[in-house]
Amino acid sequence: GENVEQHPSTLSVQEGDSAVIKCTYSDSASNYFPWYKQELGKGPQLIIDIRSNVGEKKDQRIAVTLNKTAKHFSLHITETQPEDSAVYFCAAHANFGNEKLTFGTGTRLTIIP
């Protein structure tokens, strides 16, 4: 089955700087890669996703890049703000939209004011 690795496990950045979180996956059949933000005591919130037919997707301060050959994808947050502090999870799944998600181990991002 699919295995998703995520690094780093913790990340602290100064407010205004950029943050990058990286994930690798094992199943070459995976074709959908979402990123979730989880705040304390809440459920995962979908913040951005990318499908395997594109290499990069951007939404304001957040971007995701995908390298299918190397089987890795990354989340980039620019101009970080205190409200970006949370745990971020990457995930992957294959085939059709009803497939289960396999999650990475999470990154605790702390924005230092």
Next chain:
Amino acid sequence: EPEVTQTPSHQVTQMGQEVILRCVPISNHLYFYWYRQILGQKVEFLVSFYNNEISEKSEIFDDQFSVERPDGSNFTLKIRSTKLEDSAMYFCASVRDRSSYEQYFGPGTRLTVT
């Protein structure tokens, strides 16, 4: 904006007791999921459900677990005889249809087994 809701937010139960966790998926969504997250760990898939049938289940989803869609809106997870290791956050998620990829999660139910 439509969202997935879950009740209760926190459930405390004694080992060996049955619990039912409830979810109301987003209206018109057709695919439903349960995931769990043990404190400090990653989110793990339990079961997927479509057209009143289980589509897939993980090795965690043993005979103690069952799911049901008793009516047109609710989606439930039952644990028949809870164990200490069942203590976790349980998340419900839904997907609109077969061509959609986005899974939307509820806020979770924290289950504490004592």
